[in-house]
Amino acid sequence: MKSVSWLRFGIAALAVSLAAAARAEDAPQTCEVPAYLLTTESPLPKVAEAVKNGRTLNILVVGSRSSAILSASDANAYPARLQASLKDKLPAVTVNLAVELQPKKTAEETAGNLVKLVEGKRPNLVIWQTGTVDAMRSIDPDEFRQAVNDGVATLQNAGADVILMNLQYSPRTETLISVPPYIDNMRVVAQQRDVPLFDRFAIMRQWNEQGDFDLFNPTHGIELAKQVHDCLGRALSKFIIDAAHIGPAQQN
Amino acid sequence: MAASAIAATPAVTSVPTAPAASATTAAPAITFPAVGERELRLDLFRGLALWLIFIDHLPPNILTWFTIRNYGFSDATEIFIFISGYTAAFVYGRAMQDAGFVVATARILRRVWQIYVAHVFLFTIFLAEISYVATSFENPLYTEEMGIMDFLKQPDVTIVQALILRFRPVNMDVLPLYIVLMLFLPLILWLMRWRPDLTLALSVVLYAVTWEFDLYLSAYPNGFWAFNPFAWQLLFVFGAWCALGGAKRMSRILNSPITLGLCVAYLVAAFCVTLTWYIPQLGHLMPRRIEQWMYPIDKTDLDVLRFAHFLALAALTVHYLRKDWPLLKSRWLRPLIVCGQHSLEIFCLGVFLAFAGHFVLAEVSGGPMMHAMISLCGILAMWGVAALISWYKREADKGAARKGARSNADMAGGG
Structure with missing residues (x-):
């Protein structure tokens, strides 16, 4: 027992010092995202092809309320920020x-609507x-998984690449919404x-821990929301370019 | 006098937590030991589980690295439920032997009532905190997530649903599970005294049927119980089975080098898998086929991988940590043991402290130092309250001893 707890202690100490070291490097840049959170093995062939030829x-973004900011213009939400960032790059x-x-x-x-949503738009x-x-309504995680799976299959059959984006990190509602199963x-x-997953939850939690944003604060105005969405949009653009293997040559 | 001693034990031992699961199996105490002799390993591990559950309920911080869920599949909940089954069977099994089925059932139901009241008390505190948060929270980033507070708009429905255990906020799932398991304890014990192995087999069958036919209890406003009682009963019944002689009959298997080797191998494999969760760069080392077969590891229905992980942990603990381990009596482990001895009180305190911790983090500041401080203060508070309860019980016992044994029984049993 004793040796086990020392082992645990050692592992924990190692993890803590690694995290501290990583943090020291990241500190100066605001809303920096560690590389591993933006790395994926799943490719985006349709995107690569579209860019090349x-x-x-x-791009079509399908999402719930947290894909927009209430009482702010759509130009401030992450989809528009993504578009701006991609145009830049x-x-x-x-x-x-x-x-x-x-x-x-x-x-x-939503999965039932996807065919209709994709129709006519022909997104890459x-x-x-x-x-x-689903998390707020405590949908059975198995049913949730099945639904997401079906939805992704529908989109792939319609000829589009898919990126899944998970929940926001929302510390104030942590005692109310059970996020991990989803x-x-x-x-x-x-x-x-084999589709890339944009881990919005881990990225936002990272920002909160790094001190980029204080997501605990109850009364932040619209500015915080705008900044977070801007950072999300930029991270997402990096993620897409990386997953589609768009080389520097094509970026110009 | 004997009666009072027995009544006193249930109050302490039967408390709902399960942390000591690993220790439990060890207890070769299968034949009821002399009254007053405590299995300190049970208390130790139940105390440990209480601390871990508290830490797991807080937002991640440095101390989170010390909780076992980071190093394998199972976590403190398994320990808690197993030890609960073990101690409950141990205490009320003896009551059933001495006083008969009806009296033992009555005592169990009284215990269920205590746990229910504790749950409702916690819900009240939770409601107060949430109502405050809901009125003071205005962050446009989380407009969607705040929709979860909508239940406050219909207090009539919400409160009634909470009273019938269908509406349970996150982190308040363990007590309802324990209430349901305890309700069935008389039946379990009755069967166990008749055919222990058959009872365990029935429990396994129920577990398998649950997986095959997807049995569950629904919750309010929608969804299901986060800990499925149909599945988690397996750990509880297994704990009871161990307490009533199973552990002794199993001891030859438990102590064989093959078993121990398998346990170590499984724990190491589980550790390697968990490493890939925290160091994603290692992810590509995991064969895809294994990933597809293994994930998701289901907590709601007590995934077989979790159960096996707990068994392996328990077997090793029981083998290497003997009942007469001298450290059990040392002052260094006192804080854990004393918490484990008052598990219902300390469990509830832990849930409350986790709410309070969230509240402080939200209202004051959310820095990493603050996170660690809150965890540490919470653990100190749990220790302090447990020590206080111990002191009070000792004093009350002294007073009662002067007045006669009868009141003593009530006092101790009620605690």
Whole structure:
């Protein structure tokens, strides 16, 4: 028992010092995201192809309320920030972006709508932000996983690449919403269907721990929301460029 | 006098927590030991589980690295439920032997009532905190998440649903599970006294049926119980089975080098898997086929991988940590043991402190130092209150001894 606890202590101490070292490097840049959170093995072939050949990239964001900021213009929410950031990084590419909000809809309800949403738009990439409504309504995680799986399959059959985006890190509602089962199940689907998962939860938690944003604070005004969404949009653009293996040559 | 001693024990021992699971199996105490002799390993591990549950209920901080869920599949909940089953069977099993089925059932129901009242008390505190947070929280970033507070708009429905255990906030799932398990304890004990192995087999069958046919209890406003009683009863019944002789009959298997080797191998494998959760760079080392077979590791229905992980931990603990381990009597382990001896009180205190901790983090500041401080202060508070209860019980016992044994029984049993 004793030796075990020393081992644990050693591992914990190692982990803490590693985290401290990593933090020291990250500190100066605001809303920096550690590389491992923006790395994925799952490719985005349709995006890569569109950038290479067509020079036009059509993106569709499907999400619940947290894909927009209440009482702020859409230009401040992460989808628009993503578009701006992509245009910045890929000046030679036309980036079109549409947003379809599905407020208060569970993954299952949204999955049923996906065909209609994709129809006509012919996106190369669909970013599906989901999980929040399901977590709030305590949907059975197995059913949730099935619904996300079906939805991703629908989108893939429609000829689009898919990125899954999980929940926000929301410390103030932690005692009310049980998040882990939904995050775990989204990770499972991402693995099974070989689609990249944008881990919004871990990224925002990282920012909170690094001190970039104080997400605990109850009364932050609209500014905090705008900054977080801006950072999310930029992180997402890095994530997409990395997953699609868009080299520096194509970025010009 | 004997009666009072027995009544006193249930109050202390039967408390709902399960932390000591690992220690429990060890107890070869299968034949009821002399009254007054405590199995300190049970107290130790139950105390440990209480601390770990408290830390796990707080937002992640440095101390989170010390909780066992970071090093394998199972966590403190398994320990808690197993030890609960063990101690409950031990205490009320003896009551059933001495006083008969009806009296033992009555005592169990009284215990259930105490746990229920504790749960409702915690819910009241929770409601107060949430109402405050809801009225003072205005962050446009979390408009969607704040929708969860909508239940406050219908207090009539919400409170009634909470009273019938269907509405349970996060972190308040363990007591309702324990209430349901305790309600069935008379039946379990009755079966156990008749055919222990058959009872355990029935429990396994129920567990398998739960997985096959997806049995669950629904919750309010929607969803299901986060700890499925149909699945988690397996740990509870297994604890009871160990307490009533199973551990002794199993001891040859438990002490064989093959078992121990398998346990070590499994724990190491589980540790390697958990490493890939925290160091994502290692993720590509995991074969995809194993990942697809293994994930998700389901806590709601007590995944078999979790159960096996707990068994391995328990077997090793029981083997290497003997009942007469001298440190059990040392002052260094006193804080844990004393917490384990008053587990219902300390469990409730832990849930309350976790709420309070969230509140302080939200209202004052959320720095990492603050997180660590809150965890430490919480643990000190749990220790302090447990020591206070111990002191009070000792004094009350002294007073009661002068007046006669009868009142003593009530006092101790009621605590």
